Amino acid sequence: MQKANERKTILVLFGGCSTEHEVSLQSAAAVLQHLDPARYQALAVGITRDGRWLRYLGPAAALPGGAWQGAGCVPCTLRLDRGAAALLWLDGSGRAEAFDAAFPVLHGKNGEDGTVQGLFELAGVPLVGCGALASALCMDKDRAHKLAALAGVAVPRGAVFARGADPADVAAASAALGWPLFVKPVRAGSSFGITRVAAPEGLPAAVQAAFAHDEEILLEEAVPGFEVGCAVLGSADLTVGEVDEIELAQGFFDYEEKYTLKTSAIHCPARIPPQKAAELKAAACAVYRALGCRVFARVDLFLRPDGGVVFNEVNTIPGFTAHSRYPGMMKAAGLEFGPLLTRMIELGVGEA
Numbered sequence: 001m002q003k004a005n006e007r008k009t010i011l012v013l014f015g016g017c018s019t020e021h022e023v024s025l026q027s028a029a030a031v032l033q034h035l036d037p038a039r040y041q042a043l044a045v046g047i048t049r050d051g052r053w054l055r056y057l058g059p060a061a062a063l064p065g066g067a068w069q070g071a072g073c074v075p076c077t078l079r080l081d082r083g084a085a086a087l088l089w090l091d092g093s094g095r096a097e098a099f100d101a102a103f104p105v106l107h108g109k110n111g112e113d114g115t116v117q118g119l120f121e122l123a124g125v126p127l128v129g130c131g132a133l134a135s136a137l138c139m140d141k142d143r144a145h146k147l148a149a150l151a152g153v154a155v156p157r158g159a160v161f162a163r164g165a166d167p168a169d170v171a172a173a174s175a176a177l178g179w180p181l182f183v184k185p186v187r188a189g190s191s192f193g194i195t196r197v198a199a200p201e202g203l204p205a206a207v208q209a210a211f212a213h214d215e216e217i218l219l220e221e222a223v224p225g226f227e228v229g230c231a232v233l234g235s236a237d238l239t240v241g242e243v244d245e246i247e248l249a250q251g252f253f254d255y256e257e258k259y260t261l262k263t264s265a266i267h268c269p270a271r272i273p274p275q276k277a278a279e280l281k282a283a284a285c286a287v288y289r290a291l292g293c294r295v296f297a298r299v300d301l302f303l304r305p306d307g308g309v310v311f312n313e314v315n316t317i318p319g320f321t322a323h324s325r326y327p328g329m330m331k332a333a334g335l336e337f338g339p340l341l342t343r344m345i346e347l348g349v350g351e352a
């Protein structure tokens with residue numbers, strides 16, 4: 001039995017098969033570098049782009065850019081016996097490394113959508129983050145919107161179409177929503193496959209781009225105003241960081257802008273009155289609970305010019321570099337990156 005003062009071993013899972021593989025490497029490097037060494041030791045496991053699991057024994061600094069693969073990696077797999085919580089080396093040695101909890105630092109499909117979470121839940125492994133159901137719901141923009149609306153939070157008008165839908169029906173729904181509008185994959189992250197369409201002639205290419213990432217697409221009205229975010233921490237009792245604000249010079253907050261901020265800026269705290277920030281935090285908590293989130297997630301909303309609050313989406317594993325939005329919002333509320341990770345692990349292990 002582990003003593004209270006012994007360090008816990010945390011399996012940090014990174015990489016993955018999604019289009020957000022590179023972002024995951026950056027997030028995982030920051031997590032590994034900021035874990036409290038007095039309390040935790042990391043068991044780093046990378047998933048390659050083609051789905052191979054590798055026990056990574058090298059430095060965290062080598063993760064960004066993909067240089068981590070090669071020497072210092074051992075093929076491995078998770079032991080699925082319930083309650084075993086062990087990683088098996090597949091090099092013929094028969095070595096097994098026990099761990100106390102899993103921390104998936106994965107983004108997008110096959111990582112943030114409930115698949116990996118279900119694997120750990122099947123094995124009875126404590127999970128730092130949302131579970132399988134909440135992860136799947138939050139990845140699905142259509143179903144997340146439906147549940148948020150039932151919780152009393154306004155959502156954008158939209159229409160969903162499956163692959164093979166009649167283009168005339170898609171065009172009619174777009175005209176009913178009005179221009180401009182957004183065409184999105186129902187299940188994807190980091191704005192992959194999302195297009196802002198200003199006129200009917202841009203619709204076919206946008207539909208094709210969205211279908212490249214999912215079997216269903218969402219047509220969604222363009223909500224006037226600007227996007228804000230709320231970093232939520234906890235389960236029974238929730239802590240919300242300072243609200244942040246995305247200032248756009250042009251276009252929308254697409255993949256390039258999210259990770260380069262070439263023409264946009266993030267203000268934290270947001271440049272809004274305190275009472276409006278409190279309203280946004282309350283809406284974020286309502287969505288967080290409605291979707292069954294636990295431990296942590298970032299809830300993104302729109303603030304309309306008339307002061308109305310509209311739900312956008314939930315990121316159950318947001319970017320986790322020291323300069324990412326979620327840690328930034330928590331830092332603005334007084335919780336630094338290292339202690340934030342400690343609190344997240346405490347929540348994940350304590351609620352298993």
